[in-house]
Every structure is written in C-alpha cells, then in structure tokens.
Amino acid sequence: MAIQDNQQIEIGSPYNLAVKAAYELWREQHLSRELPRLSDLLVYIDDPYQLSDVEKKAIVSRCDNFNMVIYQLNNPEIQDKSLVHALGKQLSLVNLDANLRSDEDSVSSLEVRNQAGNQYIPYTNKALSWHTDGYYNYLDKQIYGIVMHCVRPAASGGVNSLLNPEHVYIKLRDANPAYIEALIHPEAMTIPANVEAGKVIREAQTGPVFIVKDNGRLHMRFSARKRNIVWRDTEETTNAVAMINALMADENNVFKVALKAGQGIVCNNVLHNRTAFTDGDGSGRLVYRARYYDAVASNEK
Numbered sequence: 001m002a003i004q005d006n007q008q009i010e011i012g013s014p015y016n017l018a019v020k021a022a023y024e025l026w027r028e029q030h031l032s033r034e035l036p037r038l039s040d041l042l043v044y045i046d047d048p049y050q051l052s053d054v055e056k057k058a059i060v061s062r063c064d065n066f067n068m069v070i071y072q073l074n075n076p077e078i079q080d081k082s083l084v085h086a087l088g089k090q091l092s093l094v095n096l097d098a099n100l101r102s103d104e105d106s107v108s109s110l111e112v113r114n115q116a117g118n119q120y121i122p123y124t125n126k127a128l129s130w131h132t133d134g135y136y137n138y139l140d141k142q143i144y145g146i147v148m149h150c151v152r153p154a155a156s157g158g159v160n161s162l163l164n165p166e167h168v169y170i171k172l173r174d175a176n177p178a179y180i181e182a183l184i185h186p187e188a189m190t191i192p193a194n195v196e197a198g199k200v201i202r203e204a205q206t207g208p209v210f211i212v213k214d215n216g217r218l219h220m221r222f223s224a225r226k227r228n229i230v231w232r233d234t235e236e237t238t239n240a241v242a243m244i245n246a247l248m249a250d251e252n253n254v255f256k257v258a259l260k261a262g263q264g265i266v267c268n269n270v271l272h273n274r275t276a277f278t279d280g281d282g283s284g285r286l287v288y289r290a291r292y293y294d295a296v297a298s299n300e301k
C-alpha cells in the first residue's frame, strides 16, 4: 500500500501515481472505450422483475466497461415504480439513499412540481449542470450506483449527457499528474452547509474529488456549480477543475441520450447533466431515480 493523501492506494493499482506500469496497461484498455455509442450501451429487457442471465450479463459487462448501461424495456407499459427496486436488487443495488425530496420508498419521482422552501432544480424543468450524485453527502454515504427510469419523456429537451470519470482521470493524469494529486487531496472540494429556514440540515462537507474505493474502483465527487462549491486554493486545483469543465464542455467527450418511455440508465454514478425541457399539454416528464450506497454488480471485482 502507498498512502497518497490519506487514501490507501495499492501498489498494483492503476491509480497509484508512483507506479506507472499498472496505469499504462489500464489506460490502454480504457482508451478504446472512450466514447461509447448508444449501440455499445443499449440492452433490451423483457421483464425488469426477472432478468434473464443473458440480460444481466449484458448489463454487468457494460457497467464494467463503461460504468453505465442504457436499458430498454421491451414493454414500456411496465411502469410501476417497484420496477426500480426490483431491477436494482438484481444488480446488487440494495442500500438506498433517502434524500430530502425522495418519496417514502427512497425513490425520487423527478417531475416538475411546486416546492416549499429551497427550490431543487431536479424538480423543475431547468437545466442541471454537470455533477455526480450526492457529492454533498458525507464521505461514508457516497452514492456509488444510480438507476434512472423514464416513465414519460418531455415534449422536448430533457437530454442527459454522461461522462465516465475514468476517462476524465486519464485525460487529467496524461496532462499533468499534479492535477490528480490536487484532486485526491482530502480538502480538494468543500460544499458549504445546507441551511433551510435558518436551520442547518447538512453540515459542510470537505473531501477529495477522486476517491479510490476499497474494491480498487474509482469514485468521483464533483459539481460544476460555480456557487456553493469551495475549491482548495492551489494553482493545480484551479487548473484541474478548469480542465474537467473543458472536457465536459467538449461534445466529442460525452455520450448523450434523451430517454424514451421505458428506457433507463443504470450507472456507477458517472458525471452527468440534463438540458432544460418543455412539457406538452398532457402529463409531463417523469423519471424515477434511485441512488445507492452500492455500485452495480461487477464481474471484475
């Protein structure tokens, strides 16, 4: 083990900055997966309550390779919210994060609604800037897996862009390993306390951007928001964050999808955003979202 800024990163890990061989090998494998197309990621599912072995393997292998999968229910009429729990469970996604606006079953119904108190953008039709989910959570309550299921798309807009953090890591490390050092620093990024009606409902959270998990996989805490994020005041941190923003802004780096009814995303909390959308006259865009303290089942770890 080598301790890099409080993170124990094994000697054989590609994320160990002191040992280049493992990184070079891992990098080679990943560069060919840099920008997946929909055909690389799409898996058709007959019954979300009972995946076939083939369907499950297809999902797991895509998450191993790309950290994400797009699934399509062959029958989009299957819409009961319980499908989210059922699907997640079959992919080792069990421990749900309950957030302030989630429903009683800890699955959020993302749709335009009237909100009391602080206005949370996911429940509006506004654009959502780049982030990983739960970047403001306590470090021992990080979100490693997400299921998002589209019941109804918007009349227009509501497009998600997705970017695998592993590729951000590669681009940053190739540009300057000091960027990685800056982003694994335990004080790289601070989210100020969340105060609602004068009451602190979550204390300030300070932590790294890149976290190498116990299973050796990479996790990323990130938000592109200009306000409410305090970055560690070093030149490397500033430049690294600017480079992440530039990578996300480059359309050549990101996978885009406008989920249709019956489609969903399962991912290891990759970077993502959402464009603004417009609802039609009838029922508006509805997406179920579940966040987990678990990562998607893997054949690798």
Ligand SMILES: [Fe+2]
Binding pocket: 131, 132, 133, 272
């Ligand atoms: Fe999100």
